[in-house]
Amino acid sequence: MILSALNDYYQRLADEEKVPLPGFSSEKVSFCLVFSQEGKPLQIDDLRDTTGKKPRPSSCQVPVDKRRTSGIHAYPLWDKTAYALGASAGEGKRLADEHAAFKARQLALFGESDDPDLIAFLRLLNKWKPEQLVELPGYSEEALDTNVVFRLDGQRQYLHENQEARRLWGTALESGEGELGQCLITGEIAPLGTDHPAIRGVRDAQSSGASLVSFNSDAYESYGYSKNQNASISKAAIFGYSTALNHLLRGETENRQRLQIGDATVVFWAKARDTAHAEAAEGFFAMLNEPPSDEQEAAKLGTLLKQISEGRPLAELNPMLEPGTQFFVLGLAPNAARLSVRFWHVDSLVHLAHHYAQHYFDLRIEPVPWKGVVPAMWRLLYATAPSRDGKAKAEDVPPQLAGELTRAILTGSRYPHSLLTNVIMRMRNDGDISGIRVALCKAVLARQGRLSAHSNTTTQEVPVSLDPYSTHPGYLLGRLFAELESAQRGALGNEVNATIRDRYYGAASATPASVFPMLLRNVQHHLSNMRKKDKGGLAHKIEGEIGTIIDGLGDRFPKNLPIEEQGRFAIGYYHQSQARFAKKDSAEKNVEDEQGESE
Numbered sequence: 001m002i003l004s005a006l007n008d009y010y011q012r013l014a015d016e017e018k019v020p021l022p023g024f025s026s027e028k029v030s031f032c033l034v035f036s037q038e039g040k041p042l043q044i045d046d047l048r049d050t051t052g053k054k055p056r057p058s059s060c061q062v063p064v065d066k067r068r069t070s071g072i073h074a075y076p077l078w079d080k081t082a083y084a085l086g087a088s089a090g091e092g093k094r095l096a097d098e099h100a101a102f103k104a105r106q107l108a109l110f111g112e113s114d115d116p117d118l119i120a121f122l123r124l125l126n127k128w129k130p131e132q133l134v135e136l137p138g139y140s141e142e143a144l145d146t147n148v149v150f151r152l153d154g155q156r157q158y159l160h161e162n163q164e165a166r167r168l169w170g171t172a173l174e175s176g177e178g179e180l181g182q183c184l185i186t187g188e189i190a191p192l193g194t195d196h197p198a199i200r201g202v203r204d205a206q207s208s209g210a211s212l213v214s215f216n217s218d219a220y221e222s223y224g225y226s227k228n229q230n231a232s233i234s235k236a237a238i239f240g241y242s243t244a245l246n247h248l249l250r251g252e253t254e255n256r257q258r259l260q261i262g263d264a265t266v267v268f269w270a271k272a273r274d275t276a277h278a279e280a281a282e283g284f285f286a287m288l289n290e291p292p293s294d295e296q297e298a299a300k301l302g303t304l305l306k307q308i309s310e311g312r313p314l315a316e317l318n319p320m321l322e323p324g325t326q327f328f329v330l331g332l333a334p335n336a337a338r339l340s341v342r343f344w345h346v347d348s349l350v351h352l353a354h355h356y357a358q359h360y361f362d363l364r365i366e367p368v369p370w371k372g373v374v375p376a377m378w379r380l381l382y383a384t385a386p387s388r389d390g391k392a393k394a395e396d397v398p399p400q401l402a403g404e405l406t407r408a409i410l411t412g413s414r415y416p417h418s419l420l421t422n423v424i425m426r427m428r429n430d431g432d433i434s435g436i437r438v439a440l441c442k443a444v445l446a447r448q449g450r451l452s453a454h455s456n457t458t459t460q461e462v463p464v465s466l467d468p469y470s471t472h473p474g475y476l477l478g479r480l481f482a483e484l485e486s487a488q489r490g491a492l493g494n495e496v497n498a499t500i501r502d503r504y505y506g507a508a509s510a511t512p513a514s515v516f517p518m519l520l521r522n523v524q525h526h527l528s529n530m531r532k533k534d535k536g537g538l539a540h541k542i543e544g545e546i547g548t549i550i551d552g553l554g555d556r557f558p559k560n561l562p563i564e565e566q567g568r569f570a571i572g573y574y575h576q577s578q579a580r581f582a583k584k585d586s587a588e589k590n591v592e593d594e595q596g597e598s599e
Contacts, residue, residue, distance in 0.1 A: 032047055323349060
């Protein structure tokens, strides 16, 4: 299914001339050797892009027949300098053999051609001596071990773009056809391939590329089948799926069809009635996963998702977004020299839009801890990782968690329970009760309650904003802990070195009975201290709030709280502490208004 969908996508890209034709590949090329009609080398041209901080190779569509492994294999009309020019920065133990193989390959392919450009190229190879390279104008040591192409002096096109060279290359590919069989992707009887090109662009995979389909030992040739029968895929389909996937994984800044979610490199594409509708769907999905930084655009997206969650038809909101558009999402992770499929999801655009809208609804919490719409998925995952110097890193995100969270968002299924566990563990370890972490707790619990087969109408929903009527022990204890912290700050000031949150949050949320009696004894000293500092009104207010919360808890504090109640503890703490800040801001604003009126 994956390879078939990629091969279909290749056909769309080929029709738009965005990808190479069969027998060609987009490769990174850095330099070009210019030669005369007599076969004399003239100069070295630097083809690299120098607009950035470092020169970057340019992409060229060059002839490629198979992936080069440990053996010697030369490519037509281009290659790295060790093959094409017999020059390398290293020792080059087999340098002479590689260069000889390159010359032999060109002679075998173009030796009988009467094309004047190809004849001049063969003259160049016949006369070429590797020591000539350093004498050419434009040469630098940076050219060594890079890919080079060739160009005849006075012409604008490179030699591999020559029409006669392409015709001869196509003939050579057809003559090399192998065993016939039924292709598992297209269903057609066609020559089967054995060499699957390297897939490049997956983060932390080998820089030279990794395999999605491979057999590297005869032991994997089961039941007497050859390698091409084990993966019965035609050469054309192999080229199609690999070219499409490498196109999706390209590292260009304008590529919005590639995402990084934890250790998984994610690509996506759409299948619609025409290219315009497919690209609109792909742009919409990209915006869902990387919300715009512009506040107005973010607000528009938020409104759109709210309307979708309310049941508005997608086509009414944007005529280019057709509900029946088929959507594909593929997550790949490195696995030594191979790639593992972290997740694969196919769905209609309307279903995906509804699932994302539900995701945003489940995460909704007040006060909103972010600007605009909900943060991107990668930012949510960072909340599960330990912070180093104030920053989390992608490699610290649990690998399986990234895939499970993505799958839950794409399908509308339950969030992984490990998400709640990881977030609570992080809050207990580092004391950072951030809005994003609390929102994740709320999302897991809200969706779990909604989808649970055992849920009933009497079960209290997870509140979005402060709920003074909630009787959940975890939520009440979180609110109580926030008020106890408020009393401490009121007595000792905001500059206190360590608050009760820093010292006791983990114990209070997991084993309340072991901590809260001591905290309630201490709060009396804080309240007394506040009254001595002419903060009697605030002390009275906090004392009343503490009493109200305790009345809802019953006679005893729970010995321990299950993980779900620890999540509600965090939500209650967040709501109560944020309400305190909101009241403070409101009080300050009232004072300013009164001063303004008196003036």
